[in-house]
Amino acid sequence: MKRIATIILTMTAVLSLLIGCSKSEEKEKDNTLVIGIDDKFAPMGFRGENNEIVGFDIDYAKAAAEKMGVKVKFQPIDWKTKESELSSGRIDLIWNGYTITDERKKKVLFTKPYLKNAQVVVTLANSNITKLDDLA
Numbered sequence: 001m002k003r004i005a006t007i008i009l010t011m012t013a014v015l016s017l018l019i020g021c022s023k024s025e026e027k028e029k030d031n032t033l034v035i036g037i038d039d040k041f042a043p044m045g046f047r048g049e050n051n052e053i054v055g056f057d058i059d060y061a062k063a064a065a066e067k068m069g070v071k072v073k074f075q076p077i078d079w080k081t082k083e084s085e086l087s088s089g090r091i092d093l094i095w096n097g098y099t100i101t102d103e104r105k106k107k108v109l110f111t112k113p114y115l116k117n118a119q120v121v122v123t124l125a126n127s128n129i130t131k132l133d134d135l136a
Contacts, residue, residue, distance in 0.1 A: 031070055031071055032070065032071040032072065032073050033065055033070050033071070033072050033073070033092045033093065034073050034075050034090070034091045034092045034093075035061055035072055035073065035074050035075065035091065035092065035093055035094070035095045036075050036076075036077040036082060036085050036086065036090075036091035036093070036094045036095070036096075037053065037057065037058070037074050037075070037076060037077065037094075037095055037096050038076070038077070038079045038096050039053050039074075039076040041055075041057075041079075041096055041097065042055065043055055043056055044056050044057040044096060044097060045057045045058055045074075045095075045096060053074045053076070057095050057096055058074065060095075060114065061074075061095045075090070075091050077090075077091065079096070082094050082098070083107050083108060086108060087107075094108075097115075097117065098110075100113065121135065
């Protein structure tokens, strides 16, 4: 009878410990945004001298996470599979240059843009290239 009571108490203690650990892990996970980034997209997100992820988007994401009161984890992803990384739940959001199009709006939810950019061609002043068609 004492053995059975000891076994039951031990199992209860272990079970309580496991439940407590899983709840604290869930709590930790719930408080952390996993951000998918392209870590080869300087100056927005890239590897610094010590292989740490740095750049404008990284600083901006950290500031937003601090304001929201959450932790942030940067997850480098293959940029070609960004939508599947997002839809699978491996990442919570994408934070990189990602042009908003009507087609992409059907797949993902966008925030308001925080940056405007444009593609331009720069040549020497004496170049024969004077308009976009000249690049052909």
